[in-house]
Amino acid sequence: MKEFERVGSTGFLILLFYFLLLVFMLIVEPGNLTVTENTFNLTGDSGGTPVKIVFISDIHAGLQKAGWIDSVVDRVNAQEPDIILLGGDYIESDASELDKLAPLGRLRAPYGVYAVLGNHDYGDWGCGEDDGTAGKVEAELESLGAVVLRNEHELLDVRGKEFAVVGVDELWACRNDYSAAANGTDGMPKIVLAHNLKAVNPDSISGRALVLSGHTHCGLIRVPVLTELVLGNGPIGGRAALDDGTDAYITCGVTGGGARFLTNPEISVITIK
Numbered sequence: 001m002k003e004f005e006r007v008g009s010t011g012f013l014i015l016l017f018y019f020l021l022l023v024f025m026l027i028v029e030p031g032n033l034t035v036t037e038n039t040f041n042l043t044g045d046s047g048g049t050p051v052k053i054v055f056i057s058d059i060h061a062g063l064q065k066a067g068w069i070d071s072v073v074d075r076v077n078a079q080e081p082d083i084i085l086l087g088g089d090y091i092e093s094d095a096s097e098l099d100k101l102a103p104l105g106r107l108r109a110p111y112g113v114y115a116v117l118g119n120h121d122y123g124d125w126g127c128g129e130d131d132g133t134a135g136k137v138e139a140e141l142e143s144l145g146a147v148v149l150r151n152e153h154e155l156l157d158v159r160g161k162e163f164a165v166v167g168v169d170e171l172w173a174c175r176n177d178y179s180a181a182a183n184g185t186d187g188m189p190k191i192v193l194a195h196n197l198k199a200v201n202p203d204s205i206s207g208r209a210l211v212l213s214g215h216t217h218c219g220l221i222r223v224p225v226l227t228e229l230v231l232g233n234g235p236i237g238g239r240a241a242l243d244d245g246t247d248a249y250i251t252c253g254v255t256g257g258g259a260r261f262l263t264n265p266e267i268s269v270i271t272i273k
Helices: 002-031 068-078 095-106 133-143 178-182 226-231
Strands: 034-040 051-056 083-086 113-115 152-158 161-168 190-194 209-213 238-241 247-250 266-272
Touching (some): 034 247, 051 068, 068 095, 095 133, 113 161, 152 178, 161 178, 209 266
Parallel strands (some): 034 266, 051 083, 083 113, 161 190, 190 209, 209 247
Antiparallel strands (some): 051 266, 152 161, 238 247
């Protein structure tokens, strides 16, 4: 009888553990919007006031509960950034979701809001004809005050720190062209913004650079070491160094809901020296 009770107690504890784990993965962590902070020496000038960038990606508006995007915008603005960068995947699958992006119109940064598109923003993930979704997403973002960079760049001077923001278009849509995006920026410090890290060949980058990307959601369900082994073929989250030593940061995205484990929704604060 005691043996039976011990087995029953063990089984109950195992079930309780998995129940609590499920609650954590489905309710607690997906709603735990986290602000991370990282510093990079991009300009080579350690003097003066650093530049504060807030970087978010992977909103997937169609999946978000009411008020979630508003809360993301409030947290972004609370960081008082100089520049805001948006890393793609604003919608989940359809342009009908665009109205849900309205809170992005409240983003505030004195040196601008810059954006690139992601695979979900193209509707068709392949290399076929553009079905027009990307253009609708671009127009909506522009109407909300963002500058959308599709293989283009902007030259910025933030309190004497000069650098380029290079926006590379989407890899899965076969629209990425780093050479066109960075044309004329040789030798300049640059922030390379690309939804998918693989859209940029590190060998093509000249001068000091920091590559910022999203797309991976950091694996969503992350088991240390195992997730990296299974997904393989490059970093899936956090700080990284590319093959040529160029710094990179892959954000976990701000998608709320769904399931997450050790991959909190993330607002990335990037300080540039």
